[in-house]
Amino acid sequence: MPTINLVTEIPGPQSKALVARREAATPRGAAKLTPVAIVKAQGAAITDADGNTFLDFAGGIGTLAVGHCPPSVVNAVQAQAADLLHLCAIVGTYEPYVRVSEMMNEIVPGDFPKKTILLNSGAEANETAIKIARSYTNRPAVIVFEGAYHGRTNLTLAMTSKYGLFKKGFGPYAPEIYRLPYPNVYRRPAGLTEDEFIDDCISRLENAFIAQVDPSAVAAIVLETVLGEGGFIPTPPRFLQRVRDLCTQHGIVYIADEVQCGMGRTGKMFAVEHYGIVPDVIVTAKSIAAGMPLAAVTGRADIMDAPHPGGLGGTYSGNPVACVAAIEAIEMIRQPAFLARANAMGQRLNQHLLDLHAEVPLVGDVRGLGPMQLMELVKDRTTKVPAPDETLMLTQEAFKRGLIAIRAGLYSNCIRFLPPLNITDEQVDEGMAVIAEGLRVVESKRQAALA
Numbered sequence: 001m002p003t004i005n006l007v008t009e010i011p012g013p014q015s016k017a018l019v020a021r022r023e024a025a026t027p028r029g030a031a032k033l034t035p036v037a038i039v040k041a042q043g044a045a046i047t048d049a050d051g052n053t054f055l056d057f058a059g060g061i062g063t064l065a066v067g068h069c070p071p072s073v074v075n076a077v078q079a080q081a082a083d084l085l086h087l088c089a090i091v092g093t094y095e096p097y098v099r100v101s102e103m104m105n106e107i108v109p110g111d112f113p114k115k116t117i118l119l120n121s122g123a124e125a126n127e128t129a130i131k132i133a134r135s136y137t138n139r140p141a142v143i144v145f146e147g148a149y150h151g152r153t154n155l156t157l158a159m160t161s162k163y164g165l166f167k168k169g170f171g172p173y174a175p176e177i178y179r180l181p182y183p184n185v186y187r188r189p190a191g192l193t194e195d196e197f198i199d200d201c202i203s204r205l206e207n208a209f210i211a212q213v214d215p216s217a218v219a220a221i222v223l224e225t226v227l228g229e230g231g232f233i234p235t236p237p238r239f240l241q242r243v244r245d246l247c248t249q250h251g252i253v254y255i256a257d258e259v260q261c262g263m264g265r266t267g268k269m270f271a272v273e274h275y276g277i278v279p280d281v282i283v284t285a286k287s288i289a290a291g292m293p294l295a296a297v298t299g300r301a302d303i304m305d306a307p308h309p310g311g312l313g314g315t316y317s318g319n320p321v322a323c324v325a326a327i328e329a330i331e332m333i334r335q336p337a338f339l340a341r342a343n344a345m346g347q348r349l350n351q352h353l354l355d356l357h358a359e360v361p362l363v364g365d366v367r368g369l370g371p372m373q374l375m376e377l378v379k380d381r382t383t384k385v386p387a388p389d390e391t392l393m394l395t396q397e398a399f400k401r402g403l404i405a406i407r408a409g410l411y412s413n414c415i416r417f418l419p420p421l422n423i424t425d426e427q428v429d430e431g432m433a434v435i436a437e438g439l440r441v442v443e444s445k446r447q448a449a450l451a
C-alpha cells in the first residue's frame with residue numbers, strides 16, 4: 001500500500017491557515033521549506049492538518065535515522081517525563097546523562113580513554129569542541145574548509161561557508177578562523193585529474209601553515225567527514241589522512257563534525273569508520289536522540305578534561321528526556337541488523353539515482369557515502385553550470401505529489417536524501433518514483449524553454 005495519500009489540494013486549507021498564522025507571528029528569517037502544517041508522524045510518513053499523508057525524505061534534516069516516533073523512544077520519553085523533566089546537570093547527576101556519555105565513549109572510534117559532554121545543538125557542540133581544543137592547546141586558531149556548515153551561532157557562523165544564505169548581514173564574525181579549499185572533485189578545475197586536484201588541495205593546506213597561520217597557533221582543524229549542507233561530498237581518503245597526519249605532527253586537535261554524517265547516516269555509526277581514521281574529537285547531534293534536542297562532544301579524555309570545572313555546559317545541556325531518547329536511538333542504530341538495512345536501503349536509493357542520471361540530462365552528479373545520497377542538478381554536464389531554479393522547482397513538483405525533499409550544496413542545486421534509515425523498500429521506490437516524475441516535468445519544461 002502506498003504511503004502517500006493526498007485528500008485535499010496541496011497545501012490544504014488547514015495548512016494554509018496555520019502557515020499564515022506562522023508568517024504573522026514569526027520572523028521570515030526562520031524560513032520554511034514547505035507550506036505544510038504537520039500534526040502527526042510515524043516512520044517515514046507525516047500527516048498534515050488536512051489529513052494528507054506525505055513521505056518524508058527530509059527526516060528533520062537528517063535527525064531521524066530511526067524514523068519518526070519509534071515506539072521505544074516514545075515510551076522512554078513518556079516514562080522519563082513523568083519522573084524527571086529537568087534538573088540541570090550543573091546542579092546534580094541523573095543516570096540517563098551518564099549512560100548516554102558512557103555509550104558515546106563506547107561507540108566513538110579510538111582505542112584510548114574517552115569522555116563525552118552533552119549539549120543542546122550541533123552548533124553549541126561545535127563551539128564547545130573549539131573551547132576544549134583551545135583550552136587543551138592554549139592556541140587560538142581554527143582551520144575550516146569551503147562548503148562547511150558548522151552552525152549558526154557567531155563562532156560557528158564564522159566557521160560556516162556559503163555566505164549569502166547563512167552569513168550575510170550578521171557579521172562581524174569571530175576571529176582566528178582560517179578557511180581552506182575543500183577537495184570537491186566534481187567541481188575540480190578543468191584539466192586536472194581527481195588525484196591532481198586532491199594533491200593540490202593537500203598542498204594548499206600545507207602551504208597555509210606558511211602563508212596564513214603558523215601551526216603552533218592552531219588549536220583545531222574541523223572537518224565534516226562527509227560535507228552535509230555543502231553537498232554530501234565524502235572527503236577523499238588521502239585528504240582526510242593528511243588532515244589526521246598534520247594534526248598529529250603539529251599537536252593540533254582534529255575535530256570531526258559528524259553532526260549530519262554521523263549516527264548511522266552513512267551506514268556505519270560514524271563516517272570516519274569508512275576510512276579507518278580516528279579523530280581526536282567527534283561532534284554529534286541530529287540523529288543522536290531521534291529528534292529530541294541533544295548533541296555530544298566525545299574525545300580523548302586528556303583533551304576533554306582540559307577546561308576548568310565550570311567552563312563547559314549549560315542550563316538544558318543533556319536534559320533527561322532528551323537523554324533517554326538518545327539511549328533508545330543509539331541502541332537501535334548500533335544493532336548490526338539496523339546498519340545492514342540502512343546500507344541495503346542506500347544501495348537501492350543509489351540505483352534509483354543512477355537510473356535518473358542515465359535518463360535525465362539535468363542530473364549532473366550522483367554521490368554520497370552509503371545511504372547518505374544526493375544528486376546535483378546542472379544546466380549542462382560539460383560546463384557544470386548549477387541549476388538552482390530547476391532544483392527548487394523539483395522540490396515543489398515533488399511536494400505537490402506528496403514527497404518532502406530538500407536541497408543542499410553551495411549553489412543550492414542539489415537534492416539530498418535523508419529518509420529514515422529503516423524506511424521500507426516500497427517507500428524508497430514510491431518516493432523515488434515521485435522524484436523521477438518531478439524531474440521529467442522539470443526537464444521537459446527546461447527543454448521547451450531552450451527550444
Ligand SMILES: Cc1ncc(COP(=O)(O)O)c(C=O)c1O
Pocket residue numbers: 061120121122123124126149150151152224228229257258259260261285286
Ligand atoms: C555538519 C553540521 N554541523 C553542525 C550543524 C549545526 O547543528 P544544529 O542545527 O543542531 O545547531 C549542522 C546542521 O545542519 C550540520 O549539518
